[in-house]
Ligand code: NDP
């Protein structure tokens with residue numbers, strides 16, 4: 001049975017991807033900091049085999065210890081979905097909070113590297129596998145006040161491209177999905193629990209659902225070995241660019 005390792009599966013895109021990959025016949029390793037959310041997911045997916053790991057992706061020692069404690073087969077997943085992360089704050093750079101900057105760079109960039117570093121030995125030894133990184137429209141274009149979040153996702157894009165080159169001889173394929181506006185907990189996190197402000201982001205148009213992104217991910221990772229869909233940009237139907245949205 002094939003195995004998928006999904007970071008940030010306690011919410012949003014990661015959770016929907018876990019559900020979709022389970023439906024596609026994968027056994028799962030799911031990660032996040034909120035154990036109770038992951039336990040709920042396990043209950044929902046029963047009898048699918050789901051292994052829960054609770055760690056902060058920013059904590060390299062915790063990532064390494066959690067992966068080292070996995071049964072060997074799960075340490076070499078067929079699919080790694082590097083999804084954990086998000087945005088913190090939406091301010092001009094001159095009004096930015098360095099603590100927010102650290103959090104974004106540490107989770108979105110260093111966190112992705114921490115998890116990838118822990119799993120690549122198993123994946124490269126098998127000479128097959130798929131690393132799917134979640135970037136963003138924010139990594140492709142600049143928008144006002146996006147500064148460090150945009151930079152973190154631009155870093156994900158360049159890491160995806162360079163990882164694909166480095167891993168070419170190993171048989172591990174690397175690709176990226178860049179979502180536009182998906183209604184998840186993303187904006188609640190960005191606006192630090194301000195639900196009214198978060199809801200406004202998705203007002204007046206139909207945003208993407210996490211399931212829309214999950215469907216694309218499942219399609220990409222289930223292509224045969226001679227096919228790599230390297231990058232996919234998925235926008236909401238009413239969205240022309242990151243902040244150009246046709247609101248009614
Ligand atoms: P959610 O906030 O709903 O989910 C984020 C997930 O990441 C949660 O499961 C959270 O788990 C996990 N996570 C965040 N920080 C950490 C951390 N430091 N350590 C471990 N886990 C962490 O948002 P989305 O589903 O929208 O976001 C998923 C990815 O998609 C992110 O990388 C985001 O940047 C990207 N994205 C989102 C878009 C959107 O419009 N929603 C558009 C483009 C990209 P927990 O809190 O339990 O640790």
Ligand code: 8X3
Nearest residue numbers: 136137138180181242
């Ligand atoms: C999330 C999408 O446009 O809010 O990455 O940055 S956006």
